[in-house]
Amino acid sequence: MVASEKTNAGTLKEGSRYAIDEICIPLKVYYGHVVNLIGKEIDYLFVPRYISTTFGTYMCPKFLGLPDLIRGTINNLPRIIEMEIDLRKKPIFYSMLETGRKLNGSFSQIKSAFEESVKTYQRFRIIMEAGFTFQEAFDSLAKNPAEVLERRPTGNPVKVAVVGHGYNVHDPFVNMGLIKKLEDMKVDAVVLENLPVQIFRQKTKISETLKNYWGNEEEILSGVDYLFKNNLVDGVIFLCSFCCGPDSLIDEIITRDAKTRDIPYICVVMDEHSGQVGVITRVEAFVDMILRRKRSRGIKEAG
Amino acid sequence: MSEGKRLVAFPHMGNNWPAFKSLFENAGAEAYVPGKNNARGLECGLKFSPEWICLPFKITIANFIEALDKGVKTIVMASDCGPCRFGFYHAVQEKILKDLGYDVEIKCLLQADLLTFEWADLLQSIRGTRLPLSRFKLLWIARIFFMKLQLIQLAEKLEGKTRPYEVRRGETTKALERCLKMIDEAGTHQQLRGLKHLIKEEFAKVEKAGREKIILKVVLTGEIFVALDCFANQDVKKKLGELGCEVCMGISLYDWVKHKAHVNFHRKYLEYLSKSHRDIGGLQLDIGGEAFWVLGQYIDFSRGGIDGFVHVYPFTCMPEITAKSIITKWYNDGIFDVPPLFLGFDEHAGEAGLMTRLEAYTDLLRTKKKKLINGN
Numbered sequence A: 001m002v003a004s005e006k007t008n009a010g011t012l013k014e015g016s017r018y019a020i021d022e023i024c025i026p027l028k029v030y031y032g033h034v035v036n037l038i039g040k041e042i043d044y045l046f047v048p049r050y051i052s053t054t055f056g057t058y059m060c061p062k063f064l065g066l067p068d069l070i071r072g073t074i075n076n077l078p079r080i081i082e083m084e085i086d087l088r089k090k091p092i093f094y095s096m097l098e099t100g101r102k103l104n105g106s107f108s109q110i111k112s113a114f115e116e117s118v119k120t121y122q123r124f125r126i127i128m129e130a131g132f133t134f135q136e137a138f139d140s141l142a143k144n145p146a147e148v149l150e151r152r153p154t155g156n157p158v159k160v161a162v163v164g165h166g167y168n169v170h171d172p173f174v175n176m177g178l179i180k181k182l183e184d185m186k187v188d189a190v191v192l193e194n195l196p197v198q199i200f201r202q203k204t205k206i207s208e209t210l211k212n213y214w215g216n217e218e219e220i221l222s223g224v225d226y227l228f229k230n231n232l233v234d235g236v237i238f239l240c241s242f243c244c245g246p247d248s249l250i251d252e253i254i255t256r257d258a259k260t261r262d263i264p265y266i267c268v269v270m271d272e273h274s275g276q277v278g279v280i281t282r283v284e285a286f287v288d289m290i291l292r293r294k295r296s297r298g299i300k301e302a303g
Numbered sequence B: 001m002s003e004g005k006r007l008v009a010f011p012h013m014g015n016n017w018p019a020f021k022s023l024f025e026n027a028g029a030e031a032y033v034p035g036k037n038n039a040r041g042l043e044c045g046l047k048f049s050p051e052w053i054c055l056p057f058k059i060t061i062a063n064f065i066e067a068l069d070k071g072v073k074t075i076v077m078a079s080d081c082g083p084c085r086f087g088f089y090h091a092v093q094e095k096i097l098k099d100l101g102y103d104v105e106i107k108c109l110l111q112a113d114l115l116t117f118e119w120a121d122l123l124q125s126i127r128g129t130r131l132p133l134s135r136f137k138l139l140w141i142a143r144i145f146f147m148k149l150q151l152i153q154l155a156e157k158l159e160g161k162t163r164p165y166e167v168r169r170g171e172t173t174k175a176l177e178r179c180l181k182m183i184d185e186a187g188t189h190q191q192l193r194g195l196k197h198l199i200k201e202e203f204a205k206v207e208k209a210g211r212e213k214i215i216l217k218v219v220l221t222g223e224i225f226v227a228l229d230c231f232a233n234q235d236v237k238k239k240l241g242e243l244g245c246e247v248c249m250g251i252s253l254y255d256w257v258k259h260k261a262h263v264n265f266h267r268k269y270l271e272y273l274s275k276s277h278r279d280i281g282g283l284q285l286d287i288g289g290e291a292f293w294v295l296g297q298y299i300d301f302s303r304g305g306i307d308g309f310v311h312v313y314p315f316t317c318m319p320e321i322t323a324k325s326i327i328t329k330w331y332n333d334g335i336f337d338v339p340p341l342f343l344g345f346d347e348h349a350g351e352a353g354l355m356t357r358l359e360a361y362t363d364l365l366r367t368k369k370k371k372l373i374n375g376n
Helices: A009-018 A025-038 A066-073 A092-102 A107-129 A134-141 A178-184 A197-201 A215-229 A245-261 A276-302 B017-026 B039-048 B055-069 B085-099 B118-125 B135-165 B171-185 B189-204 B224-228 B236-242 B253-260 B265-276 B291-301 B318-332 B351-374
Strands: A044-052 A079-086 A158-164 A187-190 A235-241 A265-270 B007-009 B030-032 B074-079 B105-110 B216-222 B245-249 B308-314 B340-345
Touching: A009 A025, A025 A044, A025 A066, A044 A066, A066 A079, A066 B318, A079 A092, A092 A107, A107 A134, A158 A178, A158 A215, A158 A276, A178 A187, A178 A276, A197 A215, A215 A235, A215 A245, A235 A245, A235 A276, A245 A265, A245 B085, A265 A276, B007 B055, B017 B030, B017 B135, B017 B171, B039 B055, B055 B074, B055 B085, B055 B224, B074 B085, B085 B105, B105 B118, B118 B135, B135 B171, B135 B189, B135 B236, B135 B245, B135 B253, B171 B189, B216 B224, B216 B236, B216 B291, B216 B351, B224 B253, B224 B308, B236 B245, B236 B308, B236 B351, B253 B265, B265 B291, B291 B308, B291 B318, B308 B318, B308 B351, B318 B340, B340 B351
Parallel strands: A044 A079, A158 A187, A158 A235, A235 A265, B007 B030, B007 B074, B074 B105, B216 B245, B216 B308, B308 B340
Antiparallel strands: none
């Protein structure tokens, strides 16, 4: 198995060459990774087709057509292994079985591989829930599983939630190292994976007549809802990519929610042109505002 | 407004208002038809919409605000089950309108599958407290709706065919308006049946020039709202017609409603075409919008009979962008040789820019066709 390199400026540049201009940045990055892999002389390319990740939801249309999009726009592709993940219709193991069969795996091999991966994922979630950052959790997966990890309390005055799609929040190149920068600013960053798993099981309702149907947005909405209701954070930063369809609506919904609950909220839009300084300035101002707000409230309560 | 009747408004989408008007009036409500979409309305819609939502959202919310200011309390908005943004429209619009202080009830017309008869519940509910409609009456209403849509489709088709030949500019548009008025006024099956003939006559009456210049044949397709609403697409159809193109509509509301009632076999064929081109990137499933069928149409029309392919969509529309990426590549690689033109629309309308692009595009097509005719 060969994995593509970590996202860097080259990835994005290569990706932008192949993608049309209107497509969102995560897809441009994805194109870049594909091009990067083609350069490594591979025989097969793994491109998943995410249709739905929980029952009754869809992913964004670009996910639905991802293998077709790759096939339709990049030349000299190796053969594509397509994995259809559609929990509306079939359980996840069935998709695994289909993919495993393409690689000539036997039933028992596929089953043990599946169990292994589920176990790893669960461990990852447990570590994340303990409050570690994505990178720390990722590193500790490679270490001895028996090792007990403990999160030391940081004692930072401000706690901010960074929500958004996983590929934006956890890719330090795309979000320009936002999590790291928040740490430097003495701010605790909470990501969606740090929240307990069971809160994501409940379906969110947009209105009386509409149930949310986007899988990714479901996570964001229920996470934000949980944070708001329990007053766990001092502010919310929403990372979204320019041109992202679902985010344009979710942003509106969260904004209105945050307004009624009186919680500071900022939406940071990213594309391939975003200058680091602009983002840093905005986030710094946001954190400053939260600090000042806290201080003035403290004075009020004391007085 | 007569006593006891509820006033219902709906979004104005292209020329399809007579059909919706009859649908709600036959169900026993008073229908409020919003005025034609215009720049002032859009300005108002922009103020209250999210920043980068697609254009139809902004236009429809402008319709609603106009209707609410006139005292309408109930609004009917279509809705879908995903995966594109459209299904969220009514919920977010309701939130926005309520925050603005309007006392509004948005009823959603779920169009995910018309054979589940959820539309019947909607029609019953807009009747208010009066006796429910019988099943026979419901089917009668649906049939009138279908017939009207079919006639509108016919009128739009003839409009595209007639315009490049007209001697006096604007006559075709007038003929279309007369047809829409006739469709609006007709109320029974008998009257509607007779209309087909009258519509054809109406367009035949338009004075036509001979076929001296080369007339191009262009398909106009894409996202349904933008393709059908002449304000949203800045009158692309008319502009193409006046540049000497017969415009064949690749999409109509009738086509869409038929698809949702599972009786559109032409769309099934287009689906097959897209699916069978799997190796070069034909979509394998409906990803929302019209992307699946646009690809099918492009393949279908590449087999001949057409000079150009105009694909319109709202800026940032997710499914259509996917289709656009794939078609661009197909054309650049020479797999298919119908030149596509992609037009993304949002609220920033530049008339001259669009005109220049259309002129350049038709010039290119004409040169290509001339070469073909002269046998070079």
